[in-house]
Amino acid sequence: MHVIGMGKDVFEINKKIAERNRKTFDEAGVLAINFMGAIGSGKTAMIEVLHKKLKGYRIAAIAGDIISDLDANRLKKLGIPVIGVNTGKECHLDAHLVEHAVDHFDLSDVDILFVENVGNLICPVDFDLGTQLNVTIVSVSEGDDTVEKHPMIFVSSDAAVINKIDIAEAVGADAEKMRKDALHINSKLNVFMTSIRKDKGIDVFADWIIKEKEKRK
Amino acid sequence: MHEFSVASGIVDSVLAEAGKHGAKKVTKIVLEIGQLSMISVDQLVFALEILIEGTAAEGAKIDCRILPLKIECDKKHAGEIIPEKKDMYSLTRRLKCPVCGESAKPLGGRECMIKEITAE
Numbered sequence: 001m002h003v004i005g006m007g008k009d010v011f012e013i014n015k016k017i018a019e020r021n022r023k024t025f026d027e028a029g030v031l032a033i034n035f036m037g038a039i040g041s042g043k044t045a046m047i048e049v050l051h052k053k054l055k056g057y058r059i060a061a062i063a064g065d066i067i068s069d070l071d072a073n074r075l076k077k078l079g080i081p082v083i084g085v086n087t088g089k090e091c092h093l094d095a096h097l098v099e100h101a102v103d104h105f106d107l108s109d110v111d112i113l114f115v116e117n118v119g120n121l122i123c124p125v126d127f128d129l130g131t132q133l134n135v136t137i138v139s140v141s142e143g144d145d146t147v148e149k150h151p152m153i154f155v156s157s158d159a160a161v162i163n164k165i166d167i168a169e170a171v172g173a174d175a176e177k178m179r180k181d182a183l184h185i186n187s188k189l190n191v192f193m194t195s196i197r198k199d200k201g202i203d204v205f206a207d208w209i210i211k212e213k214e215k216r217k
Numbered sequence: 218m219h220e221f222s223v224a225s226g227i228v229d230s231v232l233a234e235a236g237k238h239g240a241k242k243v244t245k246i247v248l249e250i251g252q253l254s255m256i257s258v259d260q261l262v263f264a265l266e267i268l269i270e271g272t273a274a275e276g277a278k279i280d281c282r283i284l285p286l287k288i289e290c291d292k293k294h295a296g297e298i299i300p301e302k303k304d305m306y307s308l309t310r311r312l313k314c315p316v317c318g319e320s321a322k323p324l325g326g327r328e329c330m331i332k333e334i335t336a337e
Contacts, residue, residue, distance in 0.1 A: 001337040010329040
């Protein structure tokens with residue numbers, strides 16, 4: 001009987017591919033943004049509205065879903081390059097899936113790449129995709145304790161978007177509490193309060209994306 | 218719920234390593250899991266026990282160790298946190314520097330390591 005030391009990180013392969021993706025995006029001058037959030041938080045709708053706001057930038061998207069191509073088809077209607085990725089049983093995108101999806105784009109025609117993750121606030125945390133920015137979208141209808149109940153995703157994010165603030169009163173949610181919770185978890189977080197339907201706060205969020213994009217020129 | 222795919226990766230690596238050393242049987246698998254990893258240890262062990270059935274690692278003892286969380290604050294103080302409770306709520310509330318009380322960031326904590334295996 002003998003002990004064999006392994007010291008092998010199970011996530012090592014994902015981390016390596018994520019680094020490779022980050023290098024690919026940096027070298028191509030593409031700003032890649034991972035949009036994480038629960039089912040129905042407004043990830044697809046946010047990409048749709050940002051496409052309108054980010055005029056002058058060439059947008060592309062990767063739409064992650066468990067089995068369907070509904071989100072990919074919605075985004076294709078914008079007339080932008082879209083690759084749908086089905087994860088099958090998995091609850092998150094990983095760096096490997098993103099790398100394969102990126103192969104289908106000509107990155108020299110892309111300025112900003114939105115990567116829409118699978119609707120989930122837990123599993124995507126463990127899987128770096130290699131995007132330069134990670135954004136978590138949470139809607140007030142998920143309950144105003146959602147942020148404090150899922151701290152790790154906000155620790156790993158560069159920005160948090162508190163969405164659907166126009167219906168906060170109707171669903172009995174305190175959007176301001178959600179903002180404070182997010183900043184309490186991660187004081188460096190950029191927090192945006194938005195309503196896509198009422199076009200509130202989207203310009204501020206879009207401006208932040210533009211600033212991040214220009215910073216990398 | 219990604220414990221099953223993580224477990225599957227662990228079993229592949231363990232069997233490959235055992236094969237490399239000419240081992241016929243794996244009797245113990247030691248894992249180290251970071252406290253900020255979103256892996257549920259109970260579910261991981263459950264998945265591993267199923268996946269090792271019928272392999273050279275069938276019946277192996279699975280030893281899952283939780284790693285203490287290393288942190289660093291903006292003033293570069295470093296420390297370790299070993300929460301009394303394993304739940305994420307108590308953990309993130311305590312992501313403060315043990316020296317100056319400022320908010321601290323984790324250095325790692327997402328590990329999922331196969332530390333060692335015992336084979337014969």
